[in-house]
Amino acid sequence: MLKYQQVAAEIEQYINQHDLKQGDKLPVLEQLMSQYAVSKSTITKALELLERKGVIFQLRGSGIFVRRHNRPGYMSLFSTQGFKSNLGDRVLTSDVLDVSVTKPDATVAQNLGIDVTDDVYRVERVRFVDGEVFCYEESYYVKAIVPYLNREIVADSIFDYVQGALGVTIGFSDMYMQVGRLTETEAGYLGLQMEDPTLRIETIFHLSNGKPFDYSRITYHYEHSQFVVQANGPYM
Amino acid sequence: MLKYQQVAAEIEQYINQHDLKQGDKLPVLEQLMSQYAVSKSTITKALELLERKGVIFQLRGSGIFVRRHNRPGYMSLFSTQGFKSNLGDRVLTSDVLDVSVTKPDATVAQNLGIDVTDDVYRVERVRFVDGEVFCYEESYYVKAIVPYLNREIVADSIFDYVQGALGVTIGFSDMYMQVGRLTETEAGYLGLQMEDPTLRIETIFHLSNGKPFDYSRITYHYEHSQFVVQANGPYM
DNA sequence: TACTATAATTGTACCGGTACAATTAATCAA
DNA sequence: TTGATTAATTGTACCGGTACAATTATAGTA
Numbered sequence: 312m313l314k315y316q317q318v319a320a321e322i323e324q325y326i327n328q329h330d331l332k333q334g335d336k337l338p339v340l341e342q343l344m345s346q347y348a349v350s351k352s353t354i355t356k357a358l359e360l361l362e363r364k365g366v367i368f369q370l371r372g373s374g375i376f377v378r379r380h381n382r383p384g385y386m387s388l389f390s391t392q393g394f395k396s397n398l399g400d401r402v403l404t405s406d407v408l409d410v411s412v413t414k415p416d417a418t419v420a421q422n423l424g425i426d427v428t429d430d431v432y433r434v435e436r437v438r439f440v441d442g443e444v445f446c447y448e449e450s451y452y453v454k455a456i457v458p459y460l461n462r463e464i465v466a467d468s469i470f471d472y473v474q475g476a477l478g479v480t481i482g483f484s485d486m487y488m489q490v491g492r493l494t495e496t497e498a499g500y501l502g503l504q505m506e507d508p509t510l511r512i513e514t515i516f517h518l519s520n521g522k523p524f525d526y527s528r529i530t531y532h533y534e535h536s537q538f539v540v541q542a543n544g545p546y547m
Numbered sequence: 548m549l550k551y552q553q554v555a556a557e558i559e560q561y562i563n564q565h566d567l568k569q570g571d572k573l574p575v576l577e578q579l580m581s582q583y584a585v586s587k588s589t590i591t592k593a594l595e596l597l598e599r600k601g602v603i604f605q606l607r608g609s610g611i612f613v614r615r616h617n618r619p620g621y622m623s624l625f626s627t628q629g630f631k632s633n634l635g636d637r638v639l640t641s642d643v644l645d646v647s648v649t650k651p652d653a654t655v656a657q658n659l660g661i662d663v664t665d666d667v668y669r670v671e672r673v674r675f676v677d678g679e680v681f682c683y684e685e686s687y688y689v690k691a692i693v694p695y696l697n698r699e700i701v702a703d704s705i706f707d708y709v710q711g712a713l714g715v716t717i718g719f720s721d722m723y724m725q726v727g728r729l730t731e732t733e734a735g736y737l738g739l740q741m742e743d744p745t746l747r748i749e750t751i752f753h754l755s756n757g758k759p760f761d762y763s764r765i766t767y768h769y770e771h772s773q774f775v776v777q778a779n780g781p782y783m
Numbered sequence: 784t785a786c787t788a789t790a791a792t793t794g795t796a797c798c799g800g801t802a803c804a805a806t807t808a809a810t811c812a813a
Numbered sequence: 814t815t816g817a818t819t820a821a822t823t824g825t826a827c828c829g830g831t832a833c834a835a836t837t838a839t840a841g842t843a
Contacts, residue, residue: 365719365721368718368719368753368757370755370757373756376757378757382723385723388776389778480780482604482779482780483604483614483777483778483780484777484780485616485777486775486778487621487773487775488624488773488775489769489772490745490772492744508726508745508769509744510746517604519604519606519780520609521570521604521614531726533727533744536725537723537724538725539721539724540722541721542625542720542721543719544716544717544720
């Protein structure tokens with residue numbers, strides 16, 4: 312683990328353990344430098360990470376402050392998108408409906424940037440948060456990159472497996488969101504009525520070298536899915 | 548404008564003008580350094596900005612590459628959230644229904660961190676993209692921070708006015724999203740039926756000093772609102 | 784040809800430093 | 814007490830440098 316990531320993790324841990332509130336002030340840069348025994352630029356980088364994550368905000372001439380949002384029940388949109396296995400204290404479980412090797416249809420192939428003759432893993436799951444139906448997910452993995460999957464891996468975190476055992480690194484993702492109505496089969500999985508409202512998110516996950524390796528379609532239960540996004544100011 | 552922002556803007560402009568595609572390679576760091584006559588760290592900062600924005604991705608040992616998503620019609624979720632006035636080539640217009648000074652109710656006051664006796668501006672708009680109904684918006688501005696608003700300002704961009712004329716800087720925002728059904732009045736504004744599905748986003752905008760100054764509730768037309776979020780890999 | 788080992792390329796981590804702008808605290812004047 | 818001026822605090826911009834890890838290209842070997 313990189314030094315600045317380590318420092319960031321420790322600072323975040325400190326904030327959580329001491330249950331700091333929005334606006335609480337952290338030690339000044341120079342003190343953090345000596346406290347974690349790293350250079351200024353490393354502390355700066357750690358803090359920048361935490362700022363992006365929505366954990367702190369920095370104010371020039373003033374200090375470093377804790378940032379919090381105060382809506383329990385809202386999950387971070389990104390934490391549900393494979394990037395973080397951490398959902399706070401919530402328990403995430405899965406019903407695995409399908410794990411199989413198939414050929415992609417034209418849409419899937421195009422989103423993954425592969426040919427319809429290439430192999431993909433198809434994974435179908437219903438996911439639960441604290442026992443309540445959360446979403447229905449259908450996702451496709453490029454077999455050339457993810458050569459093996461089974462029900463145990465899929466029941467747990469696919470991303471941890473991919474990054475751990477396969478040693479590939481995930482780089483970035485494009486998420487496409489839209490609102491619509493449930494189909495009959497989707498409604499069945501989610502325990503809702505056909506035509507009920509739903510949020511659909513398609514995501515294309517890329518490796519750090521830019522190659523797509525996972526295309527996933529998630530249909531959310533509209534009553535159990537509330538998301539928070541902590542954004543940072545105008546980039547430029 | 549800061550040097551690294553300037554450089555970032557120029558690089559992005561270069562990419563757009565030359566219509567570079569996903570995966571196209573940019574000049575190497577050292578060349579960019581001399582080309583823009585800035586130090587390594589400034590170039591690095593500029594590139595990091597573009598990476599966060601989803602314009603490029605960097606691969607150590609390899610180079611700097613253009614990142615693109617290929618779904619026209621999808622708007623960046625953040626560009627619709629006040630941070631950027633730029634919506635590409637789309638035309639954004641507004642019907643202003645109300646601009647008035649009132650007292651906030653308990654919910655609004657709590658979200659803005661003020662008292663129910665404090666004054667707020669209430670702004671109510673229906674917004675259009677290329678002439679099509681896009682969303683219905685109800686937002687509240689802390690009058691102590693935004694002392695004056697009128698219909699002209701509101702019809703245009705409130706954020707440009709606030710940052711320009713008032714000289715305050717916007718820091719960060721918390722967005723809360725959920726899916727639901729339209730009420731009768733909402734349906735009327737959006738030209739839809741009652742009980743139709745909708746995406747609701749509440750956003751609390753903070754100044755860079757952490758003080759909330761705008762609480763806004765947006766109800767989107769589900770057929771005309773498709774969003775893209777370009778996310779970057781695991782922060783840590 | 785195909786595979787392996789080596790070298791060159793290239794971005795990132797980390798260090799330390801100066802200058803500066805925004806904020807806040809202290810000082811002084813009315 | 815209030816308001817303005819000055820000074821101290823504090824994070825950020827920008828500079829330049831070394832070391833290194835990941836990738837790609839090259840050379841060598843079977």
